[in-house]
Amino acid sequence: MNFGSLQGLNFLSFDSSQVGSRGKLNDLNFLTSLTNCSSLEWLSLATNYISGVLPNSIANLSTQLIKLTLGRNQIYGSIPLGIENLVSLTALGMEENSLTGTIPIGIGKLNKLIQLSLSRNELFGQLPPSFGNISQLSGLDLHGNNLEGSIPSGLRKLEHMQGLYLYNNNLSGIIPMQILKLSSLSQGLNLSYNSFTGSQASEVGNLNQLGELDISFNNLSSEILDMLGNCVSLENLFIGHNFLHGMSPSSLSSLKGIPLSALKGILVIDLPHNKLSGKIPKYLEKFDFLDYGSVYKGILDNNQIAIVLKVLNLQQRGAYKSFDAECEALRNMWHRNLVRVLTSCSSIDFHGSDFRALVFEYMPNGNLEN
Structure with a gap:
């Protein structure tokens, strides 16, 4: 050129x-x-x-x-x-x-x-x-x-x-x-x-x-x-x-x-x-x-693993920032008392609206002490 x-x-x-x-x-x-x-x-x-x-x-x-x-x-x-x-x-x-x-x-x-x-x-x-x-x-x-x-x-x-x-x-x-x-x-x-x-x-x-x-x-x-x-x-x-x-x-x-x-x-x-x-x-x-969302218990179909799904309420002010900040924080942290994050989801729901969620390992009958 x-x-x-x-x-x-x-x-x-x-x-x-x-x-x-x-x-x-x-x-x-x-x-x-x-x-x-x-x-x-x-x-x-x-x-x-x-x-x-x-x-x-x-x-x-x-x-x-x-x-x-x-x-x-x-x-x-x-x-x-x-x-x-x-x-x-x-x-x-x-x-x-x-x-x-x-x-x-x-x-x-x-x-x-x-x-x-x-x-x-x-x-x-x-x-x-x-x-x-x-x-x-x-x-x-x-x-x-x-x-x-x-x-x-x-x-x-x-x-x-x-x-x-x-x-x-x-x-x-x-x-x-x-x-x-x-x-x-x-x-x-x-x-x-x-x-x-x-x-x-x-x-x-x-x-x-x-x-x-x-x-x-x-x-x-x-x-x-x-x-x-x-x-x-x-x-x-x-x-x-x-x-x-x-x-x-x-x-x-x-x-x-x-x-x-x-x-x-x-x-x-x-x-x-x-x-x-x-x-x-x-x-x-x-x-x-x-508090930026709701938490649900679920099962992953492919291997029947119990999970916890945190779905963010994106209508609430600051929710997008909360999702980004939480992903960044969890990416940099590890501790025996922190529930393990399996994956995150950023997509569109069946209404055509933005969807953000975090998928955690389910801890049955447990607490942060054990």
Whole structure:
């Protein structure tokens, strides 16, 4: 493909078009021809079978380019250093490829960026401190790489940050307290599956707009009551597999004077493998927002296995989120006192309406003690 003659081109998208050679050719050579398109503002090639190495000529694309998305392809090699020349970018997406090397420091010069996703690649090295210069950044997703080292304290300057996703890396050290004081964080903060240490997690109590918090599978230690603080907007809370201590959820009836009933949007609380003490409270049974469906006993026809079927009431607000959150939680948890999940079902019923259900192993004449 050669677009060099289309000098007035300002929008080019092949999203989800099944284009690409599936690894047989270097499909990205055509990008060089786009350097003649000085008015190009939008270039989107996401979710295809495009393979090859990003050419250095990408640095010569239009300085008016505001969106560049190349995610979910088969692109490999490193990110060209000249990416810093694309000074008008507000969205840069290269997620779910096979990119290697370090993240160019020059990305910190793209101070108009709002969304940056480099997740699920093979990037290594440290987080560039220059990220702190991208003052308009509201979404940063770097999960699923091989990044190491600590979180740069300069990220504290990202006052518009709504979602920060650094999970599934090799990050370590303490979590900068300034990051945990970013009041703009609302969509989610996910630092799970790293090696963070220290008691700074107690500062997340400042995030009163936060919808999802996942700091599980680290080496964090702090008082659980101090940690939860004023997080009254939480829907999903995952803090298992750490060294958190203090009273167990029975003490969650009052979080710094805020009753648990104030957490009306909560869908999942996941606390396993910590150093908590106390009893699990019975009042959790009274919360309406924990009831999203009906439970039935049944038999699987093929092998006559007794099952328990939980069918969600999708008319109730939050039911879809509850289903997704419960599937995610059960996928990551195992305990001898948890009933085994056999499968889940997402389909259409005979009325043509959405249907969601979870299938559990039936435990006859038993309880959570035996």
